[in-house]
Structures are given as C-alpha cells and as structure tokens.
Amino acid sequence: MYDGDMLDEIRKRQEEWERKIQDEQGNVKERKEAFTTLGEIPVKRLYTPLDLVDRDIDYLRDISFPGEYPFTRGIHPTMYRGRLWTIRQFMGFGDPRKSNERLKYLMNSGAPGLNVAFDLPTINGVGSDHPLARGEVGRDGVPVNSLEDMEQLFDGIPLGKVSTSLVIAYPPIPCMYIAVAEKQGFRPDQLRGTFQNDSICRDVGANVRVVPRRAELKLCVDVVEYANKHMPLWYPISIVGYQIREKGCTAAQEVAFNLSDGIEFVRAFIERGMDVDSFGPRLSFMWNAHNDFFEEIAKYRAARRIWARIMKEKFKARNPMSMQIRFHTQTSGVSLTAQQPLNNVVRVAVQGLAAVLGGTQSLHTNSMDEAMALPTEDSVKMAVRTQQILAHESGVTNTVDPMAGSYYVESLTKDLEDEAMAYMDKIAEIGGAIEAVETGYIQKEVTKAAYAYQNKVEKKQEIIVGVNDYMDDRDPNINLLEIDEEFERYMCAKIEELKDRRNRSDVEVSLDKLREAAFRDENLMEPTMEAVNSYATLREVWDVYKERYGSFNEKAHITGL
C-alpha cells in the first residue's frame, strides 16, 4: 500500500516525534504504565501506516469491499445506506397477554423486530408448576406452558407479516410458534425470523442444560433440518457469543469460543446430510456490544474475516452467503450499574454505536434499569430512541464501514484475529467446542478472565463510574417493573384448567407417537408439532424427551472454579 521510501520516511519521522516527547531518561509521562484494551491487548500510543505493514495487512486480500469475501467491511455492499439495522428489543415477562401488549407497544414505537425471552421454567422445560419453578414464573421472560400461552403471546400479531426472534432452543417452542402461525393462516415457508437454538451457548454461557449435551445438539439439528426443508426465510439457529462474554471472557475469547461453537454446528449439519450451501446462508450469529469501543468494532470485523475463511477453506462453501456472519447484537447487560442508573443510558449509546460501526444487522439496546429489574415501558422507549438517534442524527450511517483504514482499528482487528485464532486452534486440538466444555477448558478460561477483571476493578485499575469512583450516596429512586407473585399461582391453575379442558386421548396418542419417534432417533419436529397441537404441555413433551435421553447430570458439570 505504501512504497518502501515513504515507509522509511515515516519511520524516521516517527522516531523523531518519539524523541521529542521523551524526557532526559527517555520516558514519556502518561496516566498509566501500560495501556490495554479491556481484553488486555496492548494498545500503543500511536498507530501509523507502519503498523499495517508490520501486520502484513493487504487491502484487497484482508479488507476488501463490503459484500465481498472476506466481508471484513460488512456483508452488504450498501449496508446502512441501503437499509438500516433492525431495532430488535429483547422482551418477555409475566402474563403472555402482558407480553403481547409490550410487543405491540414496541412495534408502535418504531421497533419492528420482535425478540422474545422465555422464563427460566420454560427454557428449562419444566413449566410453571414444577418445584424448581418457584419464584421464577414470568420473572426473566414469558412463561409458555402450552400452545394456549403462545396463542395469547402473539394474539393480534400476524406472524406472516413480522420478523420474530425466539430466544429458545430445541423443538417444543418453535413448534408452538409455527402452529400459531398456521392457525392464523400462514405457512411455515412464509415466516421470517430466528430461533436461537444454540445448545452450546446456552450450556456454557447461560448454564441451561436439560438433557445430555449430544442429545441437545441432536435436538438443535432437528430444528435446523426441518427449517432447511420448510422455512426458507427463517434463520433456524443463532450462534451466540453474547452469553459467554457476559460470563466474563474477553473479546478475543468471545470470537474464538463462539466461532468454535459455529464450527461444531456446521459439522453436525453436514453429518445430518445437509449441504453447506443449503444451510450456510441461513446461519445467523449474535454478539455482545461491550465497553471498549474500538475493541468491539475490531471484534466484529475480525469475526467476519475469520468465519469467511473457515466456511470457504475448511467447509468448502461456494455460495458467498454461506461465508457471511449476519448478526444481531445486544449491548452488555453485565456492564450496567445499579448505582446511578441514568449513567447506563450513556453506556448503552456508546456500546450501540460500536455495534453499528461494526456492521450489525439488528440491535438490542439495554434499558437503564436493567441492572435491577426488567425494563419499564418508559425505560425501554429510551433504549429504542437511542438507536433511532444513532440511526438518524449521528451521521455514521452515511457511508459504509467508516472505521476501515484507521491504523488503530485495522491493527486491532488483526491482533484480535490472531488471538482468537490461537484459542480456536486450541479448542480444535481438544476436539471441538462440546469437548472443550465437557473437559472444562472453556469454563476455566472464562472464570479466570472474570476473576482477573474483578480484581482490576477492586484495585481501581478499571474504573466503573458510580461504582468504584464518582460515587454518590443517593439511592436510585426509579420505578421498577415488578412481577406479581399471584401470577405464579394463576399460571399453575391455568395448566390444571387446560388439562381438564383438552382431549386427553389426543394428547396421549400424540405423546406416544413422539416417544416412538424419539426412540427411533427420528427428527422430532413433526411429532412435537402434533403433540403441541393437541395441547400437550411443555413439561409433558420434555418428559418424553427425557425418557429417551435422560436428564442432564448437573453435579457432573465442571464449573471452572
């Protein structure tokens, strides 16, 4: 990119510049001994064209053009000039009917992408009336115990006309969604949206484990195989790095662990007999948007470049769309503070901006009160407006990938890429992402990173405004969303009432068929669809799965402690 003579001149002038700012001992007075990114990547005082040359960064090979391999600059040629990212706010709480209202509220506020969180009893397949569900019903997401709840959740929302992300894995909930759509008159091939459906991230990132790991993988592949045939507009998996990042790993580790997760799934899909270019374009991803602004931007770019190469060279994809990371981003929950919650509005704006400069396809911005509770209507509106201000007032969407060519950003992109690749090689050596989790490798790395970060905070080497510096005594006096405990009793009663009303023999027949299919190791989507259509409860369906696969043995899980 630069000729030899010019580089020599730059080098000479830089050395002069350094000398001028040094004192007699050859030192430069700065605020810290050393500067690093949040992920501990060393950051220099200054980056110049020399840094690109040192890293052997070639524009055409490594940076290229948006919409062209290796997609460092983004997956669409016109990016936000063509179409802005989708505002897709994660939500879900309490009564399905209340969540239905909140979905409509968001749609009317200019946030059209639906993004549904399910509560812990639903995610864990136990249902609202299980002993472990005590205190949890409707608290972290919406409870769905049967098709009836799913019908209420999407009442009055034409599923063929919206794009919905369901943050859930395995067949039962997806089958309920498809069933509701069919009742509304929409075929599966008309539906647009995403199933998260990433068992590995849910395991190591969110500690959700229902049946043994390989069985969970099989159930995810069932969903993808079904969608591959019947849902051409749907993304049947979102390979998620958000959770593991929240657990405390670095940006480079987020890329490495998540893309290793992706590799595991691609292998499983190929093993199931699907062609890489048939499922490739329907893979989606999800990343975190954390605090270190430039590190995050570099992260998204590095991830795109790494994945493109993997899909092309390792998995021999031919369709460029199979090589692309199309992704959703959520700003970091763990970075929010309970102290001085208004500060979180600023944090989220900066994090959201990083995601936009990193080329995200859709974005969730956290609300300011989320360090304490699920967001109120007012605080979620603020989060939506944040995205709208970024989109319409900041000017950053006027050109594609504006950060390209920054000496710092391109250097950091390469540094992150190198570090991520080293972790990925290690995981490949261990035998892949699932093996790395079974042996505790990932957990240990994450716990180590989380502990090291906490230490830095406690020693004030990392400042968190309002928490270890700039503190005040004021109690945050803000209205919080509360979940009514009566509600848990109501949901349990609802299950009983449904069981009385429904046709018991239809349910039993469908569960028998599901059981047979499970023991024959067939794809469980269609038998599950039949079961949910007969109003089998979520727990009844999972109990059949557990008959076949057994329950996950939680005591055997390696924590990384």
Place this chain on the structure above:
Amino acid sequence: MSDENIRVLVGKIGLDGHDRGGLIIAQALKNAGMEVIYTGLKNTSEGVVEIAIQEDVDIIGISILSGAHLVLMPILIDELKKNNADDIPVIVGGVIPPGDIPKLKAMNVREVFPAGSLVEETVACIRRLVKEGRKKTIAS
C-alpha cells in the same frame, strides 16, 4: 481466629443460571484460605439447607440473579428454622433492587450485596459474621 477455620457455603437456588458472581466470590474466599462448598446450580431452597447442614458450614451465602429472591429466601430461612439450624447466618448477593434490601433483612438475612458490591466487602462481612457467631456460641 484464622480464615482457615471458616466453612462457607456458596449456593445457587432455583433455575437461575448466572454463576459469574457466585464463582468469583467462591474463588476469592478460597484464595483467602476459607473452605468453600459450592452447591452448583438447580437446587431447591430445601436442598441447599440440607447441604449446609451436612457440610457443617459456618455461613450460607446465596447468589440470586433471577429476581426470585423474595420468594426463595423465606423458604430457605424457614427450612433452616425447621431443622434447628437458624443460627447459621445467611447473606445474599445478586440482582436485588434497593427496595428489597430492607425486606430481606426483615426476614433475618444478615447482609445483602446488590449489583456493584465489591468482593472484599463480602469477604470481610463473612469473617465478621462468623466471628460474631462463634463468640455467641462460646458465651452461651
């Protein structure tokens, strides 16, 4: 009194999968030389009390980030009473709105560590509560 004599239960109740805080505390306590019994995930309140009694712990620390603390903590405290183990001090940390802190203390939770609490505060508190508890035992 050295830290080596202190046995701490770090517990997770319910379906809450967030263990970053609990694991960091557990590690810090181990580094301070205490005996740490980490319950792992997906325990009922009753299950945690059983472990606490079996392991003869000096103090119970619960980490809850699911928002279910006002439902789950009373059950745990009640279970301790039923088993004559309510002399074991109980502390809680996690995602706890400020308005809930007095409610927890009213049910005999000794100390609450909401989001943003520092690990060293928690460790110091554990030392203090265990020391107080032992003084009481000697006195009685």
